[in-house]
Amino acid sequence: MVLFHLKTFGCQMNVYDSSRIVGLLAEHNMEPTEDETNADIIILNTCYIREKASAKIFSELGRLNKLYLRLKGKSPVFAVIGCVAKAEGENIFKRAPFVSIVLSSQKYHLLPELLKKALAEKEIIAKENVDNKKGKKTKLSHLINTELSGLEKFACLPVTKNTEKIAFVQVQEGCDKFCTYCVVPNTRGREISRTEKDVLEEVNNLQKLGAVEINLLGQNVDCYNGLDENGEKSSLAKLIKKIAKFENVKRIRYTTSYPSEFSDEMIELHATEPKLMPLVYLPIQAGSNEVLHKMNRRYTKEQYLELASKLKNANPNIQISSDFIVGFPNETEEDFEQTLDIVRKVKFIQCYAFKYSPRPNTVAAKMDGQIDLKIKSDRLKRLQTELRKSQDAFNKSCIGKVMSVLFTDISKVDDGYIIGKNEYLQPVIVKADTKLVGTIQNIKIESASYANLKGKII
Ligand code: SF4
Numbered sequence: 001m002v003l004f005h006l007k008t009f010g011c012q013m014n015v016y017d018s019s020r021i022v023g024l025l026a027e028h029n030m031e032p033t034e035d036e037t038n039a040d041i042i043i044l045n046t047c048y049i050r051e052k053a054s055a056k057i058f059s060e061l062g063r064l065n066k067l068y069l070r071l072k073g074k075s076p077v078f079a080v081i082g083c084v085a086k087a088e089g090e091n092i093f094k095r096a097p098f099v100s101i102v103l104s105s106q107k108y109h110l111l112p113e114l115l116k117k118a119l120a121e122k123e124i125i126a127k128e129n130v131d132n133k134k135g136k137k138t139k140l141s142h143l144i145n146t147e148l149s150g151l152e153k154f155a156c157l158p159v160t161k162n163t164e165k166i167a168f169v170q171v172q173e174g175c176d177k178f179c180t181y182c183v184v185p186n187t188r189g190r191e192i193s194r195t196e197k198d199v200l201e202e203v204n205n206l207q208k209l210g211a212v213e214i215n216l217l218g219q220n221v222d223c224y225n226g227l228d229e230n231g232e233k234s235s236l237a238k239l240i241k242k243i244a245k246f247e248n249v250k251r252i253r254y255t256t257s258y259p260s261e262f263s264d265e266m267i268e269l270h271a272t273e274p275k276l277m278p279l280v281y282l283p284i285q286a287g288s289n290e291v292l293h294k295m296n297r298r299y300t301k302e303q304y305l306e307l308a309s310k311l312k313n314a315n316p317n318i319q320i321s322s323d324f325i326v327g328f329p330n331e332t333e334e335d336f337e338q339t340l341d342i343v344r345k346v347k348f349i350q351c352y353a354f355k356y357s358p359r360p361n362t363v364a365a366k367m368d369g370q371i372d373l374k375i376k377s378d379r380l381k382r383l384q385t386e387l388r389k390s391q392d393a394f395n396k397s398c399i400g401k402v403m404s405v406l407f408t409d410i411s412k413v414d415d416g417y418i419i420g421k422n423e424y425l426q427p428v429i430v431k432a433d434t435k436l437v438g439t440i441q442n443i444k445i446e447s448a449s450y451a452n453l454k455g456k457i458i
Helices: 012-026 053-072 083-088 091-095 105-131 152-156 196-208 236-244 264-272 289-294 301-314 333-346 373-397
Strands: 002-008 030-032 041-046 077-082 099-103 143-145 166-170 213-217 251-255 279-281 319-321 323-326 352-355 402-410 417-421 427-431 440-448 453-457
Touching: 002 012, 002 105, 012 030, 012 041, 012 077, 012 105, 012 166, 012 213, 041 053, 041 083, 041 105, 053 077, 053 083, 077 083, 077 105, 083 091, 083 099, 083 105, 091 099, 099 105, 105 143, 105 152, 166 196, 196 213, 196 236, 213 236, 236 251, 236 264, 264 301, 289 301, 289 333, 301 333, 323 333, 323 373, 333 373, 352 373, 402 427, 427 440
Parallel strands: 002 030, 002 041, 041 077, 077 099, 099 143, 166 213, 213 251, 279 319, 323 352, 427 453
Antiparallel strands: 402 417, 402 440, 417 427, 440 453
16 A cells, blocks of 8 residues: 655645545555655645745755655655645756656646656666666656646546535635735636536535535635536525535535625525525725725725625624735725724624735735835734624623534543534534534533633533
């Protein structure tokens, strides 16, 4: 049996890709190992979203190669896949010549064959090098495919064998929005959607294997427009309605939304479909229209507020989470105040806030008016304080309420307690029989801290 060690960097999409890669390689007699020192193959599934992402990957490659040379006197087959592979291409071989395979995320279905080729070649070369009296080393081939090829990979993947209660299904990939700070349109390509049939088959299989919560993934999931059974373009709302019909599926989530693509059909669905969780992840990034324009985000603060209020009117249980970037080039104090203002108005929960950092080959990285790190840090701190206030207030408002919780783990800290997530992805801890892990229970919330809620089963 060939052992591979797969390391995943970045977003939920990469985590999903990695889980499909494990299934794919299993069909070719390759088994995953957690032990990074004992693998025949090392695969890095990479992310390019942050500054210095490539540097991190090259340093990880160097570290692992040295580790093997020290321990075993030889290195495994190295494969770099995903967004850094797409962005850096041939450059990876120049900087890390011991790497054999470089593949974009839309080509990972080719991985088994390329790995077999590299393993076979490595064996021949090892033998040749032993026989070679002059001590001249033969070099490994460099196998590369960084094309973006749409939906091809999905057709080549084996049926997933994931038996987790919470399952992820990619429905859409790529992005046409070209936000000025983002690398995704270059690394993941243009928007493409899987057909409804393809998605529904995967969901059906997952729910038969035990999944009760389905998370639909897409860089721009609101733009889902895969073909339906009649060859017509579908929509995210139509797809969700079909998924909700599977009896074992109890909860449906989707991510990531783009505010100006969020449809009335989806707003209505949030009012009528109980399986659709009432937490809407709707990244705004900034509250100033000037900054939004420079980011090439195609909505205004006013349009965002209108959408938030439409959602909350359609379903008063809805809460909104968001991403924020502070210190975007030329962001003034007044611009930043607009971000604080929208946080106070929308009362977001479960947010992520970051200091702007230039991403390679993006428009914003070349803009004048880059903001001093001290100012960025100060703004981030002030934003986090404001976000914490609304999270705290929401957590406290949960006390006394009955919430539905999907339990997934046994507490490692508190003996006899189990942990799960409620509708709003808040961690909830209760004292209960560990047999309840994997089930959904109604919990009366009795106390709340910033980090979690505690309650009892009713
Ligand atoms: S919408 Fe903007 S931030 Fe999101 S993936 Fe597309 S380009 Fe990147």
